[in-house]
Structures are given as C-alpha cells and as structure tokens.
Amino acid sequence: MIKYKLQCKNLHLFESWFSNSDAYERLNKGKLLSCEICGSNSISKSLMSPSVNSKENKPLKEVLKPNPNKEQIILKELKKEIEKNYEYVGENFEKEARAIHFGDSPERSIYGKTTLKEAKSLYEDGIPVTPLPWTDRKTN
Numbered sequence: 001m002i003k004y005k006l007q008c009k010n011l012h013l014f015e016s017w018f019s020n021s022d023a024y025e026r027l028n029k030g031k032l033l034s035c036e037i038c039g040s041n042s043i044s045k046s047l048m049s050p051s052v053n054s055k056e057n058k059p060l061k062e063v064l065k066p067n068p069n070k071e072q073i074i075l076k077e078l079k080k081e082i083e084k085n086y087e088y089v090g091e092n093f094e095k096e097a098r099a100i101h102f103g104d105s106p107e108r109s110i111y112g113k114t115t116l117k118e119a120k121s122l123y124e125d126g127i128p129v130t131p132l133p134w135t136d137r138k139t140n
C-alpha cells in the first residue's frame with residue numbers, strides 16, 4: 001500500500017491509499033478518482049513533497065481547506081429567494097411563460113419544470129429563460 005497526497009483542479013488537498021503507483025495511474029486515467037471536497041475528477045498528485053511528519057502537515061491542510069458547504073449555502077439562499085419571489089407553475093412553465101410574454105397572463109416572475117426542447121423553443125421566441133442550478137423534486 002502506498003499513500004499519495006492528491007490535489008484537485010480547485011487546489012483541494014487530500015490523501016488516498018493505493019495498492020501501488022500503477023493502481024493510482026490506472027484509476028486516475030479512468031477518472032475513477034474524485035476530490036473528497038468538491039468531487040472533481042481532475043486529480044493530480046500534489047506537488048508538495050510528502051512529509052512523514054503528520055503534525056507539520058495538519059495546520060497547512062486546514063488553512064488550505066475551503067468551506068465545502070459554501071456553494072451549497074449560496075444555492076440554498078438563491079433557491080429561497082426564488083421560491084419567495086417567483087410563482088411556481090410546475091409543468092405549465094412553458095405555457096405560462098408564453099402567456100405572460102404575449103400578455104395573456106398577468107406579468108410576474110415564474111419558475112417551474114420545463115424540458116430542454118421547451119426551453120429552446122421559448123428562447124427562439126424571444127422569451128428569456130434561465131436554467132436553475134438544481135433539480136426540483138417538489139411534487140405539486
């Protein structure tokens with residue numbers, strides 16, 4: 001067994017055990033390694049020289065460690081804002097967006113479910129659509 005210090009493209013540092021250096025190469029080429037913090041598959045061996053003194057390594061690791069929940073918190077805030085200010089129209093998103101655009105429905109901000117095809121069709125009609133960065137699991 002061999003322990004490597006690994007680093008993802010976002011500069012997160014973590015350690016992982018491999019049966020040998022070939023195993024590391026094989027897993028990394030197959031994109032089977034992912035960052036413990038952000039899940040990125042762009043992993044390389046850390047350029048930091050491995051140290052046997054774990055006491056020395058610890059503070060550095062803590063300093064470099066970003067808040068893993070930061071993005072989730074931002075997303076949660078964004079979602080809260082949208083749920084507060086936008087009307088949820090569920091599956092009727094395309095119909096409703098079109099109705100608002102053509103003045104058949106009162107002007108307001110809405111969010112809901114739509115397919116890529118519907119979103120594209122709205123976009124082609126000049127109706128602004130913003131994809132939201134989460135999957136809405138709400139069931140009416």
Ligand SMILES: [Zn+2]
Nearest residue numbers: 008012035038
């Ligand atoms: Zn990472």
